[in-house]
Amino acid sequence: MGAHPMRGVLLEGPPGTGKTLLAKAMAGEAGIPFYSANGAEFVEMFQGVAAARIRSLFRAARKNSPSIIFIDEIDAIGKARSNGPTDSGTQEREQGLLQLLTEMDGFFQNDRVLVVGATNRVDALDDALLRPGRFDRTIYMGRPSPTNRLRILQVHTKNKPIDRSNEDALLRQIADLAIGFSGAELANLLNEGAILAVS
Helix, strand or coil: CCCCCCCEEEEECCCCCCHHHHHHHHHHHHCCCEEEEEHHHHCCCCCCHHHHHHHHHHHHHHHCCCEEEEEECCHHHHECCCCCCCCHHHHHHHHHHHHHHHHHCCCCCCCCEEEEEEECCHHHECHHHHCCCCEEEEEECCCCCHHHHHHHHHHHCCCCCCCHHHHHHHHHHHHHHCCCCCHHHHHHHHHHHHHHHHC
């Protein structure tokens, strides 16, 4: 139909809602090379390090394309640029951002590299990152519904010694009571319960 594949996907949502887990699952399902990095890894006190690391990451991904690059906490490198005075750390971060913008929308239109970013602060990202042609899709990952809370609880109770004869009713009750809990908070709830049970 003449459509172009998307260049980037941004996973947005509160902490603990499974953005990183979804990226890991994507890597396993896609069956192609997967490169993972954290936004903070690119920022150093030494000038030019951030841009060099981003170039190196994209060079490796293009060499083994089709591939996926996952950047967790992308707001650490993709924070909106300011017009005020900047220190060396801010200048380094902005150089890294400019390099990321270039890599996502430069001379490599057919490199078959998908960039997946994750953040819980999409409002802090630079507008240039969010324009079409870079992060074309934003997927919001909110806190789980009661049905999904039940499924998450079922996963995290597989290795817990609970009453299996009444398991479904018990987990449904916990799922109904745990309104607003993220996946990570549900996992921690069960872990704390196991710790209390042996203390």
